[in-house]
Amino acid sequence: MGICKGILDAAVEAAEGQNATRINEIRISVGELTEIVEYALQFAFEALSAGTMAEGGTLVVEHISAASKCGQCGVEFEHGVFDAVCPDCGNPFNENIRGRELRIDSIDIDTAEGPGAAGADSGPAKDAAAHGVHDEAGE
Amino acid sequence: MEVDISKPILDRNERLAQENRALFDEKGIFVLDLMASPGAGKTSTILATIAALRDRYRIAVIEGDIASKVDAEKISAHGIPAVQINTGGACHLESDMIQRAVGALDVDDLDLIIVENVGNLVCPTEFNLGENAKVMILSVPEGHDKPYKYPNIFAISEAVILNKYDTVSVFDFDEDEFRSVVTSLNPSAPVFPMSATKGDGVDAWVQWLAGRVDKAKAMANEA
Numbered sequence: 001m002g003i004c005k006g007i008l009d010a011a012v013e014a015a016e017g018q019n020a021t022r023i024n025e026i027r028i029s030v031g032e033l034t035e036i037v038e039y040a041l042q043f044a045f046e047a048l049s050a051g052t053m054a055e056g057g058t059l060v061v062e063h064i065s066a067a068s069k070c071g072q073c074g075v076e077f078e079h080g081v082f083d084a085v086c087p088d089c090g091n092p093f094n095e096n097i098r099g100r101e102l103r104i105d106s107i108d109i110d111t112a113e114g115p116g117a118a119g120a121d122s123g124p125a126k127d128a129a130a131h132g133v134h135d136e137a138g139e
Numbered sequence: 140m141e142v143d144i145s146k147p148i149l150d151r152n153e154r155l156a157q158e159n160r161a162l163f164d165e166k167g168i169f170v171l172d173l174m175a176s177p178g179a180g181k182t183s184t185i186l187a188t189i190a191a192l193r194d195r196y197r198i199a200v201i202e203g204d205i206a207s208k209v210d211a212e213k214i215s216a217h218g219i220p221a222v223q224i225n226t227g228g229a230c231h232l233e234s235d236m237i238q239r240a241v242g243a244l245d246v247d248d249l250d251l252i253i254v255e256n257v258g259n260l261v262c263p264t265e266f267n268l269g270e271n272a273k274v275m276i277l278s279v280p281e282g283h284d285k286p287y288k289y290p291n292i293f294a295i296s297e298a299v300i301l302n303k304y305d306t307v308s309v310f311d312f313d314e315d316e317f318r319s320v321v322t323s324l325n326p327s328a329p330v331f332p333m334s335a336t337k338g339d340g341v342d343a344w345v346q347w348l349a350g351r352v353d354k355a356k357a358m359a360n361e362a
Contacts, residue, residue: 001229001230002229002230002231002233002262002266003148003149003265006148006149006150006151006152007148009151010144010146010148010150011144014142014144015142018140018142020140020142028148033291033294034265034291035261035262035264035265035291081290081291081294081324082287082290082320082323082324083323084323084324085323092322092323092326093326093327102147102148102149102265103145103146103147103148104144104145104146104147104148105143105144105145106141106142106143106144106145107141107142107144108140108141108142109140109142110140111140
């Protein structure tokens with residue numbers, strides 16, 4: 001829930017900075033070593049996005065596998081949650097290089113009218129801008 | 140329109156955590172984030188730690204609970220400053236709550252702040268509070284297989300307290316297996332078997348903690 005609120009806050013803040021009227025999609029990256037469960041996140045997203053400009057939008061989660069660098073021989077290797085042991089030399093003391101991500105990558109938004117306004121290239125048509133600038137013009 | 144953001148989801152929490160940490164470093168205060176399930180013995184462990192270290196360090200406690208002041212009252216009854224945070228439903232503490240709680244403490248008169256996180260083995264792991272160390276407690280009745288179920292908290296804790304150790308035979312707790320899974324998740328974390336209410340094993344734990352507190356103080360003095 002707290003994580004999801006962090007996602008929404010960051011997305012809405014960025015969207016407001018672009019004068020967005022609607023957030024169609026939020027893309028995030030989640031490492032395998034975090035405690036994030038996607039269905040719980042999706043459920044929280046549905047609940048928390050209600051009444052915000054992300055309501056009805058999609059949360060796209062990219063899962064990132066875990067990897068570490070051996071503290072002894074320097075080899076980089078992928079691993080799961082319980083087997084972060086260097087496959088070459090067996091050293092268990094390693095530096096994590098991937099898998100703890102909790103990152104918001106990008107958002108896809110619709111913006112209002114005006115010069116420089118951009119229509120969403122993939123936004124749902126049902127939200128076609130009331131001001132008639134819902135096009136592919138971009139900036 | 141695609142807008143690139145590329146920042147940590149918990150950006151705000153991280154920022155405030157760094158502010159907290161800067162204050163703790165400046166004041167030479169060691170901050171311990173103690174995490175465990177409800178009922179594992181967080182408050183008892185804190186009381187045992189206070190009893191062992193109160194002549195050596197100036198200690199305060201920040202209590203995190205969903206509701207009530209009972210834990211802070213237990214600590215205050217021992218003459219130790221305690222601030223209660225009620226999260227009002229949230230299952231973990233965040234760095235802004237710590238910031239507010241620390242505001243109610245006299246940071247010029249402290250060596251050690253013990254933060255008792257909300258009883259939970261999942262969410263507290265993802266939130267940096269600005270602490271110097273996260274430590275977790277597992278109590279024997281919870282079972283030796285807990286690290287399989289909640290690996291992350293074991294992986295990120297700098298030490299693991301195995302509390303209610305006096306009941307190890309009653310609960311058929313396989314200590315060897317427990318230690319081997321903890322080691323596979325976190326090879327550098329020491330495991331401290333302890334019975335907080337009876338006092339057994341408390342010495343080894345407080346020695347470890349005191350070592351960390353002294354080190355933080357020495358670094359603050361150098362700076």
